[in-house]
Amino acid sequence: MEERGCVEDRQLGVVMEFQYEFAGKSYPVHIKRDGKGYKVTVGEEVFDVSSKEIRPGFFTLNINGKPSKISMATEGSLRHIFFHGHVYKFTRAEGKRRKTDELEMLSPDIASPISGKVVKVDVSDGTAVAEGQVLMTIEAMKMEYQIKAPYAGTVEHVHFKAGDQVDIGVVLVNMMKGDDPGSPGQ
Amino acid sequence: MKIDKVLVANRGEIAVRIIKACGEMSLQTVAIFSDVDEESLHVHLADEAHPLGDPTPSESYLNIDKIIGIAKDCRADAVHPGYGFLSENANFALACEDAGLKFIGPSAAVIKDMGDKIEAKRTIMKAGVPVIPGYTGEEQESLEDACQRVGFPVLIKAAAGGGGKGMKVVHTKDELADSIDSARREAMSSFGNDELLMEKYLEKPRHIEFQILADERGKVVHLFERECSIQRRHQKVIEETPSVALDEELRARMGEAAVKAAETIGYTNAGTVEFMLDKDRCFYFLEMNTRLQVEHAITEMTTGVDIVKWQLKIAAGQPLTLDQEAIKQRGHAIECRVYAEDPEKGFMPSTGKLKAMEVPNGVNIRHDTGVREGLEITPYYDPMLAKLIVHAEDRDDAIRKMHWSLSNYITLGVTTNVPFLRAMIENEAFRRGDIDTHFIDTYFQNWTMSSELPIEVLIAAALDDFGKAPVEHTNGPKVDADEHSPWKSAGAWRIDS
Numbered sequence: 001m002e003e004r005g006c007v008e009d010r011q012l013g014v015v016m017e018f019q020y021e022f023a024g025k026s027y028p029v030h031i032k033r034d035g036k037g038y039k040v041t042v043g044e045e046v047f048d049v050s051s052k053e054i055r056p057g058f059f060t061l062n063i064n065g066k067p068s069k070i071s072m073a074t075e076g077s078l079r080h081i082f083f084h085g086h087v088y089k090f091t092r093a094e095g096k097r098r099k100t101d102e103l104e105m106l107s108p109d110i111a112s113p114i115s116g117k118v119v120k121v122d123v124s125d126g127t128a129v130a131e132g133q134v135l136m137t138i139e140a141m142k143m144e145y146q147i148k149a150p151y152a153g154t155v156e157h158v159h160f161k162a163g164d165q166v167d168i169g170v171v172l173v174n175m176m177k178g179d180d181p182g183s184p185g186q
Numbered sequence: 187m188k189i190d191k192v193l194v195a196n197r198g199e200i201a202v203r204i205i206k207a208c209g210e211m212s213l214q215t216v217a218i219f220s221d222v223d224e225e226s227l228h229v230h231l232a233d234e235a236h237p238l239g240d241p242t243p244s245e246s247y248l249n250i251d252k253i254i255g256i257a258k259d260c261r262a263d264a265v266h267p268g269y270g271f272l273s274e275n276a277n278f279a280l281a282c283e284d285a286g287l288k289f290i291g292p293s294a295a296v297i298k299d300m301g302d303k304i305e306a307k308r309t310i311m312k313a314g315v316p317v318i319p320g321y322t323g324e325e326q327e328s329l330e331d332a333c334q335r336v337g338f339p340v341l342i343k344a345a346a347g348g349g350g351k352g353m354k355v356v357h358t359k360d361e362l363a364d365s366i367d368s369a370r371r372e373a374m375s376s377f378g379n380d381e382l383l384m385e386k387y388l389e390k391p392r393h394i395e396f397q398i399l400a401d402e403r404g405k406v407v408h409l410f411e412r413e414c415s416i417q418r419r420h421q422k423v424i425e426e427t428p429s430v431a432l433d434e435e436l437r438a439r440m441g442e443a444a445v446k447a448a449e450t451i452g453y454t455n456a457g458t459v460e461f462m463l464d465k466d467r468c469f470y471f472l473e474m475n476t477r478l479q480v481e482h483a484i485t486e487m488t489t490g491v492d493i494v495k496w497q498l499k500i501a502a503g504q505p506l507t508l509d510q511e512a513i514k515q516r517g518h519a520i521e522c523r524v525y526a527e528d529p530e531k532g533f534m535p536s537t538g539k540l541k542a543m544e545v546p547n548g549v550n551i552r553h554d555t556g557v558r559e560g561l562e563i564t565p566y567y568d569p570m571l572a573k574l575i576v577h578a579e580d581r582d583d584a585i586r587k588m589h590w591s592l593s594n595y596i597t598l599g600v601t602t603n604v605p606f607l608r609a610m611i612e613n614e615a616f617r618r619g620d621i622d623t624h625f626i627d628t629y630f631q632n633w634t635m636s637s638e639l640p641i642e643v644l645i646a647a648a649l650d651d652f653g654k655a656p657v658e659h660t661n662g663p664k665v666d667a668d669e670h671s672p673w674k675s676a677g678a679w680r681i682d683s
Contacts, residue, residue: 018651020644023637029648038652040645047641051649057542057598061646070646073541073598079650080541081643085593086605086635088643092651113534115565119371137368140565141535143351143419144372168537 020079022090110147110173116140118164118172127155128178135173138166153178187288189264189502190214193257194232195278196268197247198556199572200478201228204266207494216260218253220246222564227556234260241566244378247271250278254285264288264501270568273477274301274347290501292454292476299451300474303345303383310471313450315443318462318470320385329384333362336386342366343420344373345381352376353420355387388464390622392431393417393472395460396444397485399496400453401506408441409485409493410515415621416610418533423603423626424610425481426520427488430581430619431463440469447474456482456497465622480573483552484519487577517577518584522592522607524555524572526563529606530634535569538562541599546591550577563600571602581619585611605635 015032030041037050050062059070071082077092120137123129129149136147136158156174160166191214194201201217205228208215217232220241229235236256238246246252248271257265265282267273267290279294291297300306304322311317321332323345333340333356342365344352352373354365370380397409413429414422432440444459451474458479460472482493491508500506527533543559555572557563563571574591578584592608610616613629 016648016652018648020639020647022639025637025639027639027644029644031648031652038649040648042641042644045641047645049645049649051646058544059646061642061649063642063645068642070642071542071544071596071598072646072650074650075541075599079647080598081646082542082596082598083640083643083646085595085608087596087598087601088639089601090639090647092647113531115537119375139372139375141567141569143535144368145532145534 019093020090021093022088026093109171110135110150110175112138112147112166112168112170112172114138114140114145115168116145116166118160118162118166119144121158121160121162123155123158123173125155125157129153129155129175136160147172149175151175151177187263187501187503189288189498191216191260191262191264192290192498193218193253193260193262193265193287194228194268195247195253195257195265196271196273197223197226197228197567198570199554200268200270200480200556201226202231202556203554204268204494205231207492207498208266211495211498213498216256216262218247218256220566222562222566225561227558236260241564243271243566247567248378250275250281253278254281254287257282257287258285262287264290264498266290266497267477269477269480274475276301288501290455290497292457293452296451296453297476300476301346303343303473306474307471309451310447310474313446315447315471316469318385318388318472320383322383323381329366329382330362332384334359336384339387340384341387342369342382342384344369344377344379345383346377346379347373352382388462388470390465390624391415392429392463392622393422393460394429394431394440394463394469395458395475395479396441397479397482397493398444398448398453398457398459399491399493399500399506399508400448400455400457401500402454402503403505404449405506406445406448406453407506407508407510407513408444409489409491409513411437411440412479412481412484413621414481415623416616416625417623418626422481422523423525424520424522424607425484426518426581426584427484428515428518431467436467436469443469443471447471455500456493480523480570481521483554483573483575484521484577487519487550487552487575488515488517489513490516517579518581519575519577520584520588521573521575522588522611523570523603524574524595524597524607525603526569526571526600527603528601529603533603535565536563536601537565538600540571540597542596543598544594544596545572545574546594548587548591551587551591552576571597571600582617585617606630606633609633 018029020027032039040047040049047063052060057071061068061070073080079090081088116138119139123135131152133149134146138145154176156176158173192208193216194204205215215232217228217235218238219229220238222241265287272278276294276298279289279297282289307317339357342354352369354369356362356365374380393414394411396411400406411429412425412427414425416424447459456478458475461469462472463469526536528536540561545553552575557571576584576587578587589611595604
């Protein structure tokens with residue numbers, strides 16, 4: 001994977017490459033200044049682009065002569081962009097990031113998808129679980145959400161008990177994949 | 187009784203709605219807020235605002251002692267409970283009465299009778315209105331046995347609640363024990379009471395409810411129906427009025443039944459009689475909501491009646507001057523509930539900072555909300571951010587208006603169900619009016635948004651990152667990133683191109 005960075009192009013100025021990831025796909029984009037506007041390359045296609053900020057976060061883009069309204073908010077590597085009635089949430093990939101599937105193999109942990117309160121824990125350290133089996137139940141905004149095993153395996157460690165408050169993203173349960181034919185190094 | 191000052195015992199869009207109505211009637215308003223709601227819209231709109239502290243619902247908006255204490259300290263005359271929280275809590279209505287505060291709603295006795303869904307069904311059945319077979323807790327049998335008697339599928343729900351909390355559909359005997367456990371826990375945490383009811387789960391049912399208004403002199407009128415069949419986990423998502431399922435004759439019969447139900451129990455103030463209408467056009471009394479409904483706005487749009495103002499006038503002892511024959515439905519209204527939730531992740535509530543918010547505006551477009559740009563959406567309360575309501579001359583026109591409005595509804599930072607709402611509005615069955623309470627399960631089981639990033643979105647992201655990147659020149663000084671911001675350049679293009 002090519003690293004994002006600056007390339008000095010003596011003829012045409014600075015060319016930069018950014019890479020975005022959405023729904024498991026990578027999108028490399030090249031961009032450079034071109035007079036008052038920009039030339040943006042996505043795949044094989046080159047676009048003439050100019051832009052204007054209407055108010056903070058709200059923009060008008062002109063792409064090959066066609067205007068579009070865009071709203072955008074960023075948070076670290078996360079991008080939220082509104083276009084045509086949809087909000088697209090995606091990330092800007094950093095150069096040295098591992099591929100997503102690689103990460104999943106290395107840390108098969110179950111992270112909390114919501115902030116809320118643990119109301120019930122159905123497994124304990126060492127429990128063997130089937131795919132889809134309920135591990136624990138979290139209550140948020142007065143509704144209950146079941147945390148299910150994404151794959152068959154063994155529970156290594158349960159980090160919370162009923163009554164605990166959990167934040168979004170914290171690891172709830174460490175799991176060992178059970179359908180793996182032996183662990184590395186065997 | 188004279189009402190000069192009203193404490194609004196709620197938060198979010200409904201607190202805002204009530205404060206505005208009070209303001210129009212020159213009544214003083216008192217807002218209450220928990221620690222996480224200090225910046226909320228309702229706090230700033232009210233004439234005065236008092237803190238509740240700890241945001242946990244039981245310590246804040248559900249804390250009767252704290253709320254009554256504030257109401258007495260600030261010398262309020264009346265308390266408007268809104269919907270949810272303490273709105274259907276008879277103890278709260280009683281505590282208000284005991285403290286000499288007018289509770290804006292029906293009497294504590296009526297709330298108790300109707301809140302106890304068992305009592306409600308028995309009373310309404312006596313008035314000659316049909317009810318669905320089920321289990322009320324009084325039968326000489328267990329809930330489990332009653333499920334067997336009625337036959338699966340069955341619906342289990344909290345005896346004390348509404349709004350989908352503590353409700354479970356059970357399809358087979360195997361799921362029964364787990365579902366009962368879970369429903370009891372939800373019921374306990376939402377309403378402080380884990381009693382459960384069960385009823386036969388009807389096939390292809392529509393949820394049709396009638397808005398009623400009743401003064402304290404015995405006059406009752408209805409403001410026609412609302413169709414609320416588009417539900418997810420028994421929580422309404424899209425509501426409309428009139429319902430395409432009713433003709434004049436059925437509408438008149440159901441309206442009469444609603445008025446009769448209200449008269450039978452001595453109902454006062456605004457309320458809603460909920461019915462299920464099955465595929466054979468038989469209707470059954472479901473429950474009575476003894477409060478203002480979330481979806482009251484569509485009724486206001488089509489009848490021109492301000493329901494919240496009538497609540498205040500009725501509470502002040504004024505007579506209902508609306509006559510049934512004079513109340514007409516005009517045009518068609520639709521409401522979409524905007525929730526902070528992720529439709530692609532099992533409708534998981536989403537939290538975070540609302541970084542940008544721009545809502546559509548135009549002829550007959552109404553937006554009721556309690557949030558604004560820059561506010562933090564917390565996990566403590568219901569995830570509804572706003573209600574988008576449109577009114578048009580007919581249903582097709584209303585659908586087109588709603589579609590346009592949703593397409594121009596911008597919220598960034600917190601994931602919302604807006605794209606999902608738009609997909610439902612675009613659905614062919616919805617457009618035909620061919621809907622029932624299983625609509626979402628039938629057509630949107632594994633709904634996902636587009637999995638492709640449009641070119642416009644990629645270009646916008648790249649332009650932004652280009653502008654923010656520190657530009658490294660091999661010769662010469664470093665240039666401040668902001669000067670390179672693509673958004674600062676006017677761009678050499680024209681709007682008429």
